Amino acid sequence: MLLEINDIHVHYGKIAALKGISLEVDEGEIVTLIGANGAGKTTTLKTISGLRPLSAGRITFDGKDISRLAGHKRVLAGIGQSPEGRGIFPGMSVADNLHMGAYARKGDLSKELAEVYELFPRLAERKGQAGGTMSGGEQQMLAIGRALMAKPKVLLLDEPSMGLAPMLVQQIFSIIEKINERGTTVLLVEQNAQQALQIAHRAYVIETGRIVKSAAAVDLLDDPEVRAAYLGGDLGEPESIAADEPAATADGPAKD
Numbered sequence: 001m002l003l004e005i006n007d008i009h010v011h012y013g014k015i016a017a018l019k020g021i022s023l024e025v026d027e028g029e030i031v032t033l034i035g036a037n038g039a040g041k042t043t044t045l046k047t048i049s050g051l052r053p054l055s056a057g058r059i060t061f062d063g064k065d066i067s068r069l070a071g072h073k074r075v076l077a078g079i080g081q082s083p084e085g086r087g088i089f090p091g092m093s094v095a096d097n098l099h100m101g102a103y104a105r106k107g108d109l110s111k112e113l114a115e116v117y118e119l120f121p122r123l124a125e126r127k128g129q130a131g132g133t134m135s136g137g138e139q140q141m142l143a144i145g146r147a148l149m150a151k152p153k154v155l156l157l158d159e160p161s162m163g164l165a166p167m168l169v170q171q172i173f174s175i176i177e178k179i180n181e182r183g184t185t186v187l188l189v190e191q192n193a194q195q196a197l198q199i200a201h202r203a204y205v206i207e208t209g210r211i212v213k214s215a216a217a218v219d220l221l222d223d224p225e226v227r228a229a230y231l232g233g234d235l236g237e238p239e240s241i242a243a244d245e246p247a248a249t250a251d252g253p254a255k256d
């Protein structure tokens with residue numbers, strides 16, 4: 001097992017956000033964690049990447065107990081994260097944002113850069129553009145690309161489809177599949193359960209800090225409770241979502 005989370009408890013002050021979460025991600029898998037707003041998805045990812053401390057429980061990665069390991073050492077160990085809300089550097093160019101993703105690595109990054117530009121041709125076209133002037137979808141691509149620059153063994157994705165227009169949502173999910181096919185294990189957190197379950201191998205459902213279900217993703221697509229709670233009832237159509245608005249001054253030409 002590449003990543004093993006064992007009965008973790010996490011608190012914000014006195015409030016318990018995670019009340020004994022256990023989950024596993026095997027090498028090569030896409031595992032999705034679905035759940036409503038406030039269920040504890042982001043907290044789970046932040047705890048795996050070392051941004052939140054454990055109150056109890058254990059996290060094992062690649063055969064080692066990393067429960068107390070500092071966040072930057074987890075990046076070096078192979079845990080890459082594309083955070084909720086993207087967290088790109090708005091004043092830095094696309095290329096510099098990508099380089100930041102590999103800050104902890106030494107040596108030539110041209111191969112990694114070429115791979116990211118191949119996955120995201122849009123980023124290649126806009127190398128010199130300030131990150132903050134990219135549209136929402138482009139910023140999402142940049143955040144994923146930046147995480148890939150560190151060559152992670154597992155990529156943690158926090159709601160990559162949030163706020164994107166339906167066409168871009170499709171695009172992001174198919175790129176996630178491609179990243180996985182090329183050998184990166186993925187732990188995908190989503191409110192967009194329909195799409196996440198379609199690309200994932202296995203899935204966990206989280207409700208108020210606890211895992212309430214785990215199964216093969218295809219089985220959850222057919223699960224009446226999951227359909228009622230997360231897939232919009234009978235049809236399971238994804239909800240319509242907000243358009244992909246440019247973040248600031250809209251699309252300028254690439255300046256490189």
Ligand SMILES: Nc1ncnc2c1ncn2[C@@H]1O[C@H](COP(=O)(O)OP(=O)(O)O)[C@@H](O)[C@H]1O
Nearest residue numbers: 012015017035036037038039040041042043044
């Ligand atoms: N910084 C914080 N301070 C206090 N409570 C928080 C903080 N971040 C999250 N929480 C609480 O922890 C719970 C889980 O939040 P979160 O992990 O962000 O859920 P999700 O990502 O599933 O929407 C929620 O009840 C939320 O209000």
Ligand SMILES: [Mg+2]
Nearest residue numbers: 041042043084
């Ligand atoms: Mg969240």
